[in-house]
Amino acid sequence: MYREIKFSEMSKELLEQLQKGAFLTVKDGDKVNTMTIAWGSLGFMWYKPIFTAMVRYSRYTYELIEKAGEFTVSFPLNGQLKEELGFCGTKSGRDLDKIKECDLKIKAGDVVNTPVLDQCDLHLECKIVYKQPMDEKNVCQEIKDKAYPQGNYHVLYFGEIVKAYIK
Template structure:
């Protein structure tokens, strides 16, 4: 069902889908949540393959990721799940079970306790190796005014990619 891949084998596809939305999933004990993200990066830091994601303090995901210190990224590559990405980007896991509401399946992770979303095609499992709260005073003023007029800043999470795989057709 799944085929292991080198973490950078589908970087182009990941980065092309990211602005359209991908799923960031976290699990803390029995609590599981997924949210849509459109910002992030993939690369090498500290000689490790890293995905960087940004999570706002106000998000339910923020509480979960800080307790679990891991996350998964699930990426639809064939234009599917647009409605689900929209829903998961506008509803809070504090209020609704996004998996149930969207009919998404939580598939057990291979190396982490956090699941991936079975309806997607490309998957990354990550363990947080560093987190950094944004320092508003060092942010470009134009970006600050455009993206943070409500002062709801992000924490950046650097996740070491411990497993990457694609769904076999």
């Protein structure tokens, strides 16, 4: 059973789990893909609750999210799905169906067309309100060296959190 919450109600748990991994899911038509993320941010901008997700141009998810205009983020807060987080962070949806391979169960989004992963505890449904490709000229050298040695930068997707809920 799910209970709707304020976007900030579980912010501490969300941010702590994000560092360990969460699932960013995108749906375009009949294609559903999930990937592991460990970077992102939760905030309040433009009078809206926002989750900012980062997706590299090289990812299959990038192709889908550009068409979808929305995404969901599912957080496993109780130590579950560690192997699945590892798998979905190293395999591409271009090559295989990660949801099927990991036996992940999807639940239809309540507000968006993109599903959430039912085995997780906390879910955000987001509609993209702004996106911004990173400009390498504006990235400090330390971050360039550590996070982008091959120059494979991200696009930042600012998603209005249209619904947040917990199991």
